[in-house]
Amino acid sequence: MGLTSGLAGLASLRGLALAAPVPVFAVAGFGTRTAVQDLRLAREIELVDTPRAAALLLIAGSINPAHAEALARVHDQMPHPRATVLWGGSAVPAPFSPEVTRVPWGEDPTPAAREIFRSLLNGSRATEPPLLPDVDPVEWRGVGPYGQGGSGMTGGTPYGRPMAELAPDRDGLRLDALPLEIGPFYPRLPAGLVVEMTLAGDVLIEVAVPAGLDRPPDEGPRRPIPASPFERALTEPVRIAELELARARAHLRWLSDALINQGLVALGTRALRLAHDIGPGDAPRIRAFTRQLGRTGLFRWSLPHGQGVGAERIAGAGLGPLSRAAGLAEDVRTEDPAYRALGFRPVVMAGNDVPAWWRVRLAETAESLDLAARAGEADTALVGRVESPRGRLEPDDSPTARALPLVPELLTGLEWGDAMTTLTSLDLDLDESVTAASPALAATA
Amino acid sequence: MIPTPLVDAAFFVFAAGAIVTGYRVFRTDSMVRAAFYLLASFSAVGGILVLLGSEFLGMVLLLMMAGEMLIMAIVMVMYMMNPAGLNPMTMVHQNRVAAVAGLAAFLALAAVGLLGDFPDRPAPQPALATEELGIELLGDSMLVFQTAGVTLLSTMIGAVAIAGRRGRSGSAEDGSIEPALQPDEEDAA
Amino acid sequence: MNVYAPIQIALPAVALTLALGVYLVAVADRVMAGVIAGSGPELRAAMLTPLRGAALAFLQWRRATERPDAGGWALAPALLGGLAAFALALVPLGPGLVVADADTGFVAFSAAIAFVMIAVYLHGWSPNSALPLHGAYRYGAQALSFQIPFLLAMLATALPAESLSIVRIVEAQATLWNVVREPVGLPLYLVVGLGVSFWGPLNMPDATDLAGGTSAEDSGVARLLWGAARASMLVAVAAMGAAGFLGGWFGPFLPGPVWMILKTLALLGLILAAGHLLARIRIELFVLVSWAILIPLALLNVFVSGAFLL
Amino acid sequence: MSTEAVLIAAAALFGIGVYGALSQQSFVMLMMGLELMINGAILALVVLWARAAGGNPQGQMLAIVFMTVMAVEMALGFALITGVYRVRRADITEKLRRLKG
Incomplete structure (x- = not known):
């Protein structure tokens, strides 16, 4: 296969990809739940369950400022080439660049999504760099006998990761328990809901919902438009x-x-x-x-x-x-x-x-x-x-x-x-x- | 039939794979990886068995080991203090003695293999081998076969009795003494 | 092992069949989803979208998680796809038309099915992330539960053939298909078939309530390959079902291979429709049903088939 | 693929198994060593069946018995590990100074 045919193949690959439904990870801000849900019916858009499968991050409405960092983390999980679209909402959440593409509320975001998707694949629009610095949650370098941050077999925080704690499971054994927080953008939960849990195997042994989830956004409308x-x-x-x-x-x-x-x-x-x-x-x-x-x-x-x-x-x-x-x-x-x-x-x-x-x-x-x-x-x-x-x-x-x-x-x-x-x-x-x-x-x- | 050079090449790949992955089992920090290396070693041996014309045994070995290694991985993740191997660990004792014993076992057995004089009476074609095994299983060796079955059944019952919460004699938690856990630093040292 | 086809023909044949099958599964699944969702079949879109999505996957970069087991992560889709190819190679398309007529075809197929759980576990464990790991353990519980009923359901097909060879199992159905001879066998097999390709009601490792489960961290080509491997497993399962229970190439008027393809397509359609029309079963209930109901049922199936032969 | 080559491979597997079973502290790793030893034994058995025993089916029969032994060893091993862990919360051999419950 010569160089030209290889390039032609690549071009046709791009041509095919350009017509694909735009994989979108949508985040519903305040009052936008139904509008985001309706995107599932849009032919041009494919709503995906994980940011890893998305090319576009669609942020609808205003986000609880407490969740801005979590949103940035969602953004950083998307594969390149990637872009963000803001739909309605008045404020850009903190780590996001203010130059993010905006679609006014009441307008269909599909054409804009399609256009950005096209320019991303063409290369005429640069993919977005990560928003958060790549740092470990805990300082670990140089600590411990091997510099791995741990001590002994189960002590310390090797590579910045805390070791599992033991908790009794339902069969009376004391086994490792996994603390896990889902939300605020877990695709199966209403946007903004956070559930903190401890899992013993597949069983939830401890569940908590943090306070302050129903805090209104700092800026933007306080009531859904139009009012229900x-x-x-x-x-x-x-x-x-x-x-x-x-x-x-x-x-x-x-x-x-x-x-x-x-x-x-x-x-x-x-x-x-x-x-x-x-x-x-x-x-x-x-x-x-x-x-x-x-x-x-x-x-x-x-x-x-x-x-x-x-x-x-x-x-x-x-x-x-x-x-x-x-x-x-x-x-x-x-x-x-x-x-x-x-x-x-x-x-x-x-x-x-x-x-x-x-x-x-x-x-x-x-x-x-x-x-x-x-x-x-x-x-x-x-x-x-x-x-x-x-x-x-x-x-x-x-x-x-x-x-x-x-x-x-x-x-x-x-x-x-x-x-x-x-x-x-x-x-x-x-x-x-x-x-x-x-x-x-x-x-x- | 597959040509002989191809069989030879396949054998060397499988044999090298079995030995290397078998060795890797004891040279990895992660328990899950260890289980998968062991599975790879068994798979390679299964491949050699098929090459040797014992198709049935090879396939049964694969079938059995896939399930067994999954359980092994899960059991290790359950009970090991450090299943992911995040902290480097040397969980070995009497390393030198063990290495010498292993080497000695290898040399002795290899010597038997090299020096021993085995009769040259090859087995029949695979089709016949499987059929013969079936007839043997349900014919002359019926007793052995059934004994194996009963052994497995009693193993199942015994295993449930030992592992269950209500142990062989009353609840497992009653009257048990929990040993003082030694400081972890001591283990690593 | 008797290899009928030389390797330079066999490999492309299996690969081509699988590629076609995967594409067909993707198209048929979209058409069914469209019809059930009420937006109509949209045939043109259904035919193009999988290709477009695949093209897009090649343009997206792969992203790793933190400290994954990179080798295992890359191996998992290849292993699953390879197992599907291995299983498909055992299925005869017509008399004498088979890539590998193993004398122990039945055991080999079962071994491939057992290795599926290794592939899924590896796929969920290696990204080093909570949701995929959860999916992996779920599949462990699920797969260990359906292994035994599966083996027993398949075993009953080997009884009338008096052989473990898939070709002989098909030949034994010249007069009477196994689906009639042992009516419990095919439903049992289909339940397990759904589990092996973790599709629809038995899609527990990659379930929607885990946001994609073991594939939640996959991106780009890796995601595409995993989806393709799953679909090829579905094709292999349907083909083996057609050979083991629906009489393989036997049928009036049409040539054998055509019958075989038609029966495979029918089973595929059935499985895909079940995927859209049946809700996901609760894992606890599934494990309970597998051990307490499916195993006795499968045993009964074996006894009844054996009694007919006596 | 000569008989000797296969026997040497089997001996190597057995040797690694001996090393693992003797050197590992963790119960499960110890069992892995045992498994490898049985693995080597099965390989040696089958090659002798295929090459030297004239295909006497009892050779394969013996291999099946070996596999049964392997299954029994695994099942009882895991059950004992669970039982010991339940009572003593120990997962390595050194922590079991007494075998009495």
Whole structure:
């Protein structure tokens, strides 16, 4: 093979690669969760689970400044050639260069992503250098008998890495335990959620959620744009049809993420597509989809049974589907005369575990669409609190803020897969919690 | 059939591979690497067995060792204080004696191999070898075969009894004495 | 070992079959995903995207983790792909059309399957990172559980053939396919086939809840190769299933090799569809089912097949 | 591939195994030495079966017995290591001064 044909081969390789869907690792900042989720439907973009598979880092909205370093670490894990795109958001997180490409909020980031991808592969745009210095977490050079930073067999910090500690496992043996922190950009968790855990084998023996996760970003909007109907319902009457359609869509969006966690990526995309397609009166479609999910073995072999918290423990907490799956008929809508006039009755089940949470949400999705079809022009009559898809939402209190303290007790003792399933099945939304805690909103209420 | 020079070349590659990886087992710091080197050594021996016409044994050796070495790696990571070999360690004792003993064993056995006078009666073609082994297993050597099976069964039961939390006589934690761990520096010295 | 094909024909033949198979798996998987996701088959995109993605992988740099076992990391995809090629070489396409008709083809195939867990463990262990390592241990638990039911399910096919040779196993199905003779065998084999190629409901080492598991740290060509090796394992498993249970080259009207290819494609389709339509099983449940249900079931299968022969 | 060459390779494997079994402190590494010794033994056995015993199937039978021994050694070895670790938290031979539980 001559030089020219070799070059031609390389050129055609590049030509082929240029037409590939852009592999994007997307990070959803405050209030951008649904927009980032919708990128999964974009044909030009391929959302990837790990920065190692990405060419572009898409940062949507404003990031909690406490997570800027973690974000830089995500950036540095991407293979060259790589680039960053900022979508909406007002501030560039600290280690990132201010010259990062920006796409205004409300504009589709796909053309910009495609253009940057093209210039990266062409070589007309230089790949981004690492943002963080390459330093060891602990100074170790020259320490110890071999200069490896350790001492003896299990002492010191060889090569800057602490040795494992022992912890009892469930069989009564004392074995190495692995401390691990996942988040704030773990693809299966809502953006911003951090879970600190200690693993003994595949079992979580210690779980903690650090405080301050629902701190609002320093700059940029404090509320999602546009405001969700649930948020508006706190201060003004809202069409019930609109509210219930939004509830069905929120449940389907949760379902999409949760299905992907169970390995059903195509069906998860289908759920996301449904979230866009459905309208009032589409309840039969949801019921058909529910039946299809039943045939995947989801409830039989994929979701852990009997892993809920006690009903008495969450009584009065207003955790929406979680409460109702524990047999508690807690629903703000029952207090609303407008809903009562429609003959609304909450979906209550008695499973109190992950499959029951799923069943309640699926049943509520269909019920909401029925309600939306029946409600006509009716408005909500109750102002000041509202039943969000996750539970009772009040100006200074959100269901996510109330559910977060349950995470450690729910996850401790579970196998990793079950723990991740339980975590995604909780449907936590830190944005909602930030908005509820935001003083601006509390003042208007 | 594969031509003889090819067989010879394959044998030398396998034999060198088996010996080198076998030696590397005791010369690596990482426990997982040690298990994989041992597996490589076994795989090479399995290859030689196939070359020798004992296809069945070679393949069974590979089949068995793959599972065994995975378990070995996991057991070592479980119980070793320093499974990744982050701290350099010399976990050997009586190194000189052992080396001499190993060399002596090698020389003695090699001498037997070189000086011994073995009859030249080659085995039949592989197809027949596998079939004959099958007939032998379930014919004349049935008793041996069954004994091996029963031995394995009792091993399984015994292993579970020894390793289980409820040991042979009551809970393993009761009445046990935990020795004082010597300072780690002493071990390394 | 009887080698029918000279090595200069056999090697390219196996490599070409695998390359075609891998491409086919990638296309079919995309088409199915599109149909199930509700965006339509999009055939043109499905045919081009795998090629484009592969081209991109060649342009991306590989990135290492901190202090990885570089040798092991590079070896893992090669080992998995090599095992797939080895397994495929044992499968006869038609009477006399086989790369290596080993007298112990069945044992050789089982050995290849056993080595898959070494490849996966190596792939997860060598990057020196938490999520891949977790995936590796998960696969250890999973693979050790399905080894025995797998061996027993395959063993039942060797009984009517009175031989361990794959060719003889196919020949014994001239009148009656094994799928009819031992109805439990094929489902058992497919369960294990999913596990060996860690696909769909049994994709535990590279699962979505581990953000990619053992391949979470792979980038560029390494990622591409690992995906290709997995897909080629799937092809080898489907081909062996067609030979062992669906009567191999036997079938009316069409020539033998065509039947063999059709049956392999049918099994591939079945496995790929299962990948999209079945949820991932919980590892604890899988281990329990393997030891407590699949092994007795597989044993029963062997006894029943044996009883028919008496 | 002469019989002698194979026997020398087998002797080398056995010798390395002897060295490992005698020199290693860790239980599992010690077992690796034993495994290597059996490995060499199987190799010698099979070459003699193939070249000198006229294909008497009992030669292969003996190799199968060796493999059984290997499996038994591994299983019991791991079980003992687990048992010892459970009680004494020891993983090297020096820490076991008494064998009584």
